[in-house]
Amino acid sequence: MEEFDSSLQRGILGIDAGGTFTDLAFWGEKDGAVVASAKTRTMHSDLAGTIRNGLEIILKEVKPEQIKAFNLATTLATNAIVENKLRPGALFLIGYDRDIADKYYRGKKFGTDLVYMIDGGHDPKGNEAAAFGEEAFRDSCDKMPPYVETAAVSSFFSVRNPSHELRARDILHEKRPDIHVTCGHELASELDALKRATTAALNAGLIPIVMELLDSVESVCAFFGIHVPIMIVRSDGSLVSMEWARVHPIETILSGPAASSIGACYLAGAANFSRGSCVFDIGGTTTDIIYLDGRGRPMLGTDGTTVGGHKTLIKSIDIYTFGLGGDSRVRFSKERKLLIGPRRVMSLCSAAADEPRVVGCLEDMIADGNCREPIVVFKGERGCPSGKFEERIVEALSEGPSTINRLMKNERMSNMGVIQLEEMEERGLIDYAGFTPTDALTAMGRLGKWDGRASELGALILAGGEEKSVAPLCDAVCRRVSLIAAENIFVKRLSAEGFDFSRNEGALALIDYALDSHDALSSSPLRLQLDRELIGVGAPAWAFIAGTADALSADLMLPENAGVAGAVGSAVGTFFLRYAVLITPLAAEGGYRAHLPFGIKDYEFIDNAVNDTINTIVPWIKSRAMDAGAKNPTVTYKREDTEATIAGGIRKIHLSTHIFFDVSDNG
Known part of the structure; x- marks a missing residue:
């Protein structure tokens, strides 16, 4: 060796x-x-x-x-x-209200169409609300289609007592040892049965893919x-x-x-800032706004993460994402208002670098003289054509890219055909290459990648064929990207302070006015000011962060290697794991109950419950941390008691105790 x-x-x-x-x-x-x-x-x-x-x-x-x-x-x-490409999975709901679950199911919120209702579940104290319907569960396992690859089990109040989920998992392993099984209590300790069921179902459907x-x-x-x-x-x-x-x-x-x-925190040294900061991460398709606290750590969302319309109990960074990036589609509305995004297209310069015929398509558009937007159409990689029109389009594109005018040449209802093309593009049957902020930078000579000729032709088409309007158009596109980013950063900042824009219809108009005034006049009567350092990351950040920071009167930082901040963040990331155990009083019979990840345990005194829980959970969570990748896990814990004052402030009663366990890796 x-x-x-x-x-x-x-x-x-x-x-x-x-x-x-x-x-x-x-x-x-x-x-x-x-x-x-x-x-x-x-x-x-x-x-x-x-x-x-x-x-x-x-x-x-x-x-x-x-x-x-x-x-x-x-x-x-x-x-x-988001793309609804989860592997086939079944969801078993134990002890759920059938009407509520059915409404959730009909709204397609669970993440699977194969849902089985089983008797059982527990109450908030962890007591069995109904016996587990084991016979019905076994029968449902036998009825599962053979193509099912995963199963999720969610029992009502399983975070207070997981015994029904654990029994169901054992039966599934016995009946279908070939499938992956997820239990709801393993993923989150918070209450909200429907979200926990959704989280379990999504997790199960993702296992084979990941x-x-x-x-x-x-x-x-x-x-x-x-x-x-x-x-x-x-x-x-x-x-x-x-x-x-x-x-x-x-x-x-x-x-x-x-x-x-x-990565942004590390590259910018945000942990050493005297105040919080704002990460402005602009990519090809979307822009993410992430606020960091005074120690440079990303804020965590207070609610579970919603993805693809599905509400989960997974905690994530507090992130605000909108459709704006280097590959955002640029076009004009009928009123000649400049529109950027939220849809993504291939930039003309990158498309032409891969397929030289793109330049010929753009030259044909200029020769035609009646194109309002420089769109080049490619055959897509997803979906199957539906109907004769779509079949004709896909067949025509099998020979190479084309223009919309050329594709519509022999169509009797060309206006309707253009609408159908947009629908085909949404479904992935066809792909668009069009003018983007990347093309604006390329046409201005600020970006030297790919095929600059395609960007120049696209800018000329979008400018109505007027050479003198090309430079002002490209400049307007870049300024507009910066201002859209500034508006979203400011809106996110105010929303974090509890400002509800849905109840203040004039607020957005006021922000737009401030930005438009700033854009047009050097001495605006109204200016926005961000009380955070603005850190730009992402490949196109260098082109737009200065304009964004200027619009917000903010200090800016564009650190070295900002274009690969996500990769840097992956490299410098650290291990961390958190788990919480709840202890509740047993009002009727007296004593206290610890709701542990493997069942419930009752105690006469609260201190006994706390001490025994700590002694039980520390080795358990150390083992769990080592399974998660920690080499030398260190556990710290904190006790938080919740009390209420009664009898006019004379007496206090104990409502609950949480013990929070945090695990770091010193390996």
Whole structure:
């Protein structure tokens, strides 16, 4: 075996697999700097192949033996939920109100269409509300279709007593040892039965998908001779082991934005700021706004994360996302108002770099003289055509990209056809390349990537064919991106203070007025001011953050390696785990009950309940932390008692005790 060259710096490889690009960064352990970085386009149908392409670039500068750890942030879980691509799964609801559950089911909120109702469940004290309907449960297991790959079990008040879920899991393992099983109490300790059921169902449906990805990543690493621990970024920015992520994939939703916030803090040194800061993370498709506290840590949301319309109990960073990025579609409304986003298209310059015929399509549009928007149409990779019109379009595009005018040439109802094309693009049957902020930067000479000729032609078409209007148009696009970002940053800041824009219809108009006045006049009668340092990250941040900061009268920082902040955040992330145990009084019979993750236990005195709970949970959570990837877990705990004053303030009664266990890794 070849010995490691001690002169080479070892470090951690961080990867952020985003919707448009996948970023990689090798972080040197010795000097705490980014030694090598790479950016490659994300292939949604082959994420492992995308990572392989990025690794080939990194390994031109870094030897495999220099890599001591491999940390990954991925949007795979989020995308699978949003695109409704979960694996077939069943959800067993034990002890739920049938009418309420049925209403939730009809609203398609559970994340699966295969739901079984079983008798059982517990009350808020953890007492059995009804006997577990084991015979009905076994019968439902037998009726599950053979194609089902996963199952989720959620029992009413299982966080107060998980015994029915645990029994159901045992039966499922007996009946269907081939499927993956998730129990609701394993994922969240908060109350809200419907959210917990949804969280369990989504988690179950994600397990085979994430397992396949992680198996592929392992294979890619092995191919390059990288034999190191693989850690995954969770939605709160902490790291967990690959083995943990395989069983709890729902915890990786918003993994990418969480990594970006950690990376932004590290690169900007936000932990040393004297006040809070705001991360402005602009990508190809969306922009994320994340506020950091005075210690540079991302704020956590107070509610569970909602993804793809499904409400979960998963805690994540407090993030505000809107459709604005380097690849946002730029066009004019009928009233000639400049519109940017929220939909994404391929930039003309990047599309032309891959397919030279794009330039010919744009030249045809100019020759036609009646195009309002430079759209080039490609055959998509998703969905199947429905009807003769869609079949004709897909067939025509199989020969290469085309223009809308050319596609509509022999169609009798061309206006209706244009609307149908938009619907086909939404479904992925066709793809659009169009003018974007990236093209505006390219046409202005501020960005030298890909095919600049395509951007120039697109700008000319959007400017109505007037050469003299091209430069002002491109400048207006860039300024408009900055102002849209400024508006959303300000709105998020006020919303965090409890300001309800839905009840103040004039508030947004006032903000727009301030921004428009700022945009038009050097001495505006009204200006916005952000009380935070603005940290720009993401590939296009360099182009827009100055205008955004100026509109908000904010200090700005664009740190080095801002374009790969998510990858840096993956590399420098740390392990963290939290668990809470509730102890409640037993009013009628006296005494106290500890609601433990493996059942309930009663005590005569509160201090006995607390001490025994601590002695029980510390070794349990240490073991759980090691399963999650910690090498040397350290547990701290805090007791919080909740009391109420009664009898006119004379006497206090004990309502509950929470014991919060936090685990860090000193390995």
